[in-house]
Structures are given as C-alpha cells and as structure tokens.
Amino acid sequence: MAWISLIFAGLCEVFGVVMINKLHKDRNWLSLVLLILGFGASFLFLAYAMKSLPMGTAYSIWTGIGASGGTILGMLLYGESKDWKRLVFIAMVLFAAIGLKLVS
Structure with a gap:
C-alpha cells in the first residue's frame, strides 16, 4: 500500500x-485552490508512504515522478x-x- 501511496504522491505533485x-x-482562485490541494495531497501521501518506506527511497522516487x-x-x-536528449x-x-527500489 505504501508504494501505491507513493505513486499517488508523485502524481499529485x-x-x-x-x-x-x-x-x-x-x-x-480556482487555480490557487487546486495548487494547494495538489501539493497538500502530495505531502499527505508521501508522509503515509514514509511510515513504511525508507526516507531516502521514498523521497527520491517522489521527486523522480514529479x-x-x-x-x-x-x-x-x-x-x-x-x-x-531530454x-x-x-x-x-x-x-x-x-x-x-531494487536495492531497498
């Protein structure tokens, strides 16, 4: 479940x-509210994922998806x-x- 949460965190980012x-x-205002909701959800999903995943792995994957x-x-x-090249x-x-993920 932590990996699914981490993927949702990246997508919200x-x-x-x-x-x-x-x-x-x-x-x-709508754009501002959606921006806050998107990043807020991203941080909540990331925090949940980090309860069972190592911080370095979770943060790196979250950043990579984003x-x-x-x-x-x-x-x-x-x-x-x-x-x-990009x-x-x-x-x-x-x-x-x-x-x-493979070495964690």
Missing part, C-alpha cells in the same frame, strides 16, 4: 506543478522541447528510481 503554470497564466511527470507534461501540453535523461531518472 505533478498536478500541483501544472497548477503553478495555470496560476501564472490565469491568476484566479520531475519526470512535470517535464513530460511540459512537452505534451506547453510545447516544450521534445529533444531526444527523453534520455527522463529515462535515467526513472531507472535510478527503479534501481533504488
């Missing part, structure tokens, strides 16, 4: 990052560069997270 971008564009997810959504939704580094982040 990605949602929060998207809401930061939306808040910069729209400047409305960084990779934010980058991928930036490419898909906001026209950021889709250069193959994809290689995203893959490296994901493989590092998987490696941490």
Whole structure:
C-alpha cells in the first residue's frame, strides 16, 4: 500500500506543478485552490508512504515522478522541447528510481 501511496504522491505533485503554470497564466482562485490541494495531497501521501518506506527511497522516487511527470507534461501540453536528449535523461531518472527500489 505504501508504494501505491507513493505513486499517488508523485502524481499529485505533478498536478500541483501544472497548477503553478495555470496560476501564472490565469491568476484566479480556482487555480490557487487546486495548487494547494495538489501539493497538500502530495505531502499527505508521501508522509503515509514514509511510515513504511525508507526516507531516502521514498523521497527520491517522489521527486523522480514529479520531475519526470512535470517535464513530460511540459512537452505534451506547453510545447516544450521534445529533444531526444531530454527523453534520455527522463529515462535515467526513472531507472535510478527503479534501481533504488531494487536495492531497498
């Protein structure tokens, strides 16, 4: 259950990052509330996951999901560069997270 919680934490972090971008564009209360809810849920799920997972592993995977997810959504939704080098580094982040799981 901790791993599922950790994945939800990462996805909520990605949602929060998207809401930061939306808040910069729209400047409305809904974007602000969704941003706070996204990051709040992210921290709650992360805290729950860290009850049974090592801190270093949980934090690294949470950060990896957030960084990779934010980058991928930036490419898909906001026209950021889709250069193959960026994809290689995203893959490296994901493989590092998987490696941490394997050695934990």
